Amino acid sequence: MPTLIWSKVKDGLDPSMKKKAYAFFEKLQESDQLPGLHIEPIVGSDDSRVRTGRVDDNFRCVLFKLTSTDEPFYVIHGVWPHDKANSIAERVKLSMNPINGVPEVERVLDDIRTEARTPVAGTSATGAPVPATPSPASTPVESPTATTALGTPAPVVAQPPRWVGGLTAEALHQDLGLDADLARAALAAATEDELVEDVIARARVEWQADALLELATGSSIAQVKQMFHLDQAPALPAPEDADEDTRLLASIENHPAAKASFHLIDDDDELRRIIEEGDLGAWRLFLHPEQRTYAEGDRKGSFRLSGGAGTGKTVVAIHRARHLAQRHPEARILLTTFTRNLADDLARGVRSLDDSIALQTRLGQPGVYVKGIDQVAWAVVQRAGDDIADAVAQVLGDSRTDVLSSTPSTLWQEAIEDAGADLPPALATQAFLEAEYTQVVLPNRVTGVTAYIRVRRAGRGVALDRAKRVAVWKVIEAYRTKARAAGTTDFVEKAAIAAAWLDLRGDRPFDHVVVDEAQDLTASHLRLLRALVAPGPNDLFICEDSHQRIYGQKVVLSHCGIDVRGRARRLTLNYRTTQQNLGWAMGILSGAEWSDLEGEQEEHTYHSARTGPRPLLVPAQSFADELDRAAEIVTSWLPDPGADAATNLAAGRAAAPEDIAILVRDRYKRQNLVAALAERNLDVRSVDRDAPRPGKPLAMTMHRAKGLEFTHVLLFGVADGAIPRALKDYESSDADLADALLRERALLYVASTRARDVLAVTWAGKRSPLLAGHSRNGDAA
Known part of the structure; x- marks a missing residue:
């Protein structure tokens, strides 16, 4: 009975052939x-x-037959139309x-879809690498652009x-085993884009x-050796002791780096899932060696994993939860x-x-408990019942249930x-008081005016003398009194x-806690995470990206009782977004200072091996004009119903309508x-809290799109005054x-990085000052 090995090949299975495959x-x-x-076999094959x-x-299917045992192994490469399959084979x-x-x-x-380009240093006219030497550092230069019919x-x-x-x-x-000609071409590339588009895309x-x-x-x-587990090469049979197929199969089965590209299929159910999910399910099977290290490694305490959008933090978090559940079947694991x-x-x-992992619905049961952090807090308070009074007194100053x-x-x-x-008028805003309450009062369990007068307010940006603190406390006390009368808490x-x-x-x-998008949590949320699991080996696994903090305020883990010193790493390789879209999105982050959950300055240098068209910038003279342009763009992206998915994608269209998303700043704009x-x-x-459904392009807010990805994304209404929105309520601090x-x-930035392949941006009047590459005067011309 043959054993099947699935190999990681992009565009290796035509979507129309799933059932027959x-x-x-x-x-x-x-x-x-x-x-x-x-x-x-193929006569004359390489x-x-x-x-x-x-x-x-x-x-036809293209595959490799390994005959090192009584029963053969087949490494699956892909399924293509007859002539193309033979050409690839x-x-x-x-x-x-x-x-x-x-x-x-x-x-x-020939199977790697790349645009035709003028030859550059490091490649010949046919795209083949040529010997070269490293290029000297050069001054960044902005290349010219040409207007298209759409933008x-x-x-x-x-x-x-x-x-x-x-x-x-x-x-x-x-030292690494890189192809020598490929290495020479890479070192000759004058720019990062040249490296990605003309060398790496053709590796x-x-x-x-x-x-x-x-x-x-x-x-x-x-560092690369360690990252790719090349320093952990197993002992393989010597050439004199085993044939080439036996050695190759041993490498596939035992080399740590092989798990990033090869997967032995266990049963028919797994085979069916692999085929049904196609490329979108590749994350289940193939982890970058560095990702696998983080997902499966043991640590003496809490661990922090950072990385930009699309670097796979969520994938690592899910694999981490599964790994812990497999290793410790009786463990109580929170994924939040x-x-x-x-x-x-x-x-x-x-x-x-x-699907064999038990998903629990109650606290304290073995298995994986998956809930939002506020749902977890609610469940803990409900579990406490009337016993909650003493805790309420510690936090709010009154014993109620x-x-x-x-x-x-x-x-x-x-x-x-x-x-x-x-209160001075500048402080009499909900934005200031909520921030003061969330960042100062609750984390420090302040329950009276005397404690509030003495508490440190580091990082709040506005000094409060004694009189102002007394005035602020009066409002906080009124807020608590009203909530107490109504029997509520936020x-x-x-x-x-x-x-x-x-x-x-x-x-x-819980015995283990895994948290994703931790940058959006408040200090009280982080203190809750610390309280949910006892300090010790593999207690907290925290994934975060300060560049995606769209909800909460800045916090520092150590101020919340979470120690990750010496146990923090960063992912830098983007798997979702093309280098063109990623570079443009990163430009949105420039000009501002960012800090991570350890309070250290956050870098934002990420790269992608994927290449595609540059983002399309589409100014409009009016709101009606912008709508016309948006309709034209999205219509041009709609799939041709008479073509298969691969043909549509090759033509720059989406494979399915629901692969297209239009993102706006708020719900009101979405409905309009x-x-x-x-x-x-x-x-x-229109998509709100419900899960996206197939059949149509999707419209949603930028907040709702977080965590999702689409092949085609249109950012609509990115005008001055719309984003950033009016922030008068924050001017007090x-x-x-x-x-x-x-x-x-x-x-x-989050909205821009939802696009896998194609990104367009529209605005009416003056464009947002946050846009990368905006004109000096910011107008629509």
């Missing part, structure tokens, strides 16, 4: 001699192991890297790669492309994040990764009207109360947009205003 592989698992499979098999009259190769022992599938370059491609700022000193192609070949081996990206961002050879929508996505991810109902946000304004007469209060109750009882309902596009004969589905501006910048 599954039937083919199911039969192949029984026997490669069954009639109808037609497993045949690799004698290559075979093709008949999926139907028009499609003639040239594709499976081999073992002679330097480091990593098994490699050498892709056929103007964003300008590109050319930056040189940041190789460490002394790198040579020979060292990259001998025949995927891990070598990724390694070059890491080196181009300043990593050393030693800031919003309920994102928590639902995490739960779906766990089920997709491993009716704290489950939610306080409406309008209560702050009522408190200001009733008790804010002594979400942050619940988190603080839940943490206090757990600390009072010494109750730790949907109605206006309908008048222009474009049917778009320089720190609050600066932080609010950071969140607006982060929101636009």
Whole structure:
């Protein structure tokens, strides 16, 4: 009975062939001699192991046959139309890297969709690498752009790669195992875009492309070796003791780096999931070696993993939860994040990764408990029942038990009207008082005016003398009094109360806690996380990106009792977004200072091996004109119903309507947009809290889109005054205003990085000052 090994190949299975492909592989698992499979070698192929098999009259599967045992192993490469499959089979190769022992599938370059380009340093007219030497650092230069029928491609700022000193192609070949010609071409690239578009995009081996990206961002050879587990090469059978197939199979099964590209299929259910999910399900099977290290490694205490949008933090978090559940079947594991929508996505991810993992619905049970952090706080408070009174007294200063109902946000304004007469007008805003309450009062468990007068207010940005503190406290006290009378608490209060109750009882309902999007949590949320699990090995696993903080205020883990000193790492390789879209999105972050959850300055240098068109910038003279342009753009992206997914994608169209998203700043704009596009004969589905459904392009707010991805994204209404929105309520504090501006910048960055392949941006009048590459006067011309 043959064993199937799935290899990671982009665009290796035509979507229209899923059912027939599954039937083919199911039969192949029984026997490669069954009639109808037609497993045949290719005469004159570059690799004698290559075979093709008949999926139907028009499609064939390309695979490699390894015959090291009584029963063969088949490495699946992909399914393509008949002639294309034969062409690929003639040239594709499976081999073992002679330097480091990593098994490699050498892709056929004709199957890598790249745009035709003028030859540049490091490539010949045919795209083949040519010998070269490292290029000197150069001054960034903004390339010119040409207006298209739909808009103007964003300008590109050319930056040189940041190789460490002394790198040579020979060292990259001998020490890492990179192809020597590829290494020479990479070192000759004058700019990062040139490196990605003309060298890395044409690399025949995927891990070598990724390694070059890491080196181009300043990593050393030693660091890349460790990152890709090349320093952990297993002992393979010697050539004199085993044939080549046996050695290759041993490498596939045992080399740590092989897990990033090869996966042994266990059963029919797994085979079906792989085929159904296609490329979108690749995250289930293949982790970058560095990601696998973080997902499966043991630590002596809490661990922090940072990384930009698309670097795979959520994937690592899901794999981490599964790994802990597999290793410790009786363990109680929490997988949490800031919003309920994102928590639902995490739960779906766990089920997709491993449906044998028990998803629990109650605290304290073995298995994985997946909830938003506010749901967790609510569950803890509910569990406490009447025993919650002492914890409430610690946090709010009064012993009551009716704290489950939610306080409406309008209560702050009522408190200001009733008790804010002594407040200076600049401080009499809900934004200032909420921030003061969340960042100072609740984390420090301040329950009276005397304690508030003495408490430190580091980082609040506005000094308060004794009189002002007394005036502020009057409003806070009024807010608490009104909430007490109504029997309510807000979400942050619940988190603080839940943490206090757990600390009072010494109750730790979880053995391990994994949190995604931690940058959006408040100090009280982080204190709750610390209270949910006892300090110790593998207690807290925290994923965060300060550039995506669109909800909460700045916090520092150590101020919340969480120690990650020496246990923090950063992911830098983006798997979602093209280098063109990523570079443009990163430009939105420039000009501002960012700090991570350890209070250290956050870098924002990320790279992608994926390449595509530059973002399209589309000014409009009026709102009606912008709607017309938006309708035209989205219509041009709609798939041709008579073409298959691969053909649509090759033509720059989406594979399905729901792969297109239109993102706006708020719900009001979303509703107006949907109605206006309908008048222009474009049917778009509005998405709020519900899960996106197929069949139509989707319209949603930028906040709602967080955690999602689409092949085509239109950012609509990115005008001055819309984003950043008016921030008058934050002007009472320089720190609050600066932080609010950071969140607006982060929101636009989040929205931009939802696009995998194609990104367009429209605005009417003056464009947003946050836009990368905006004109000097900011107008629509």
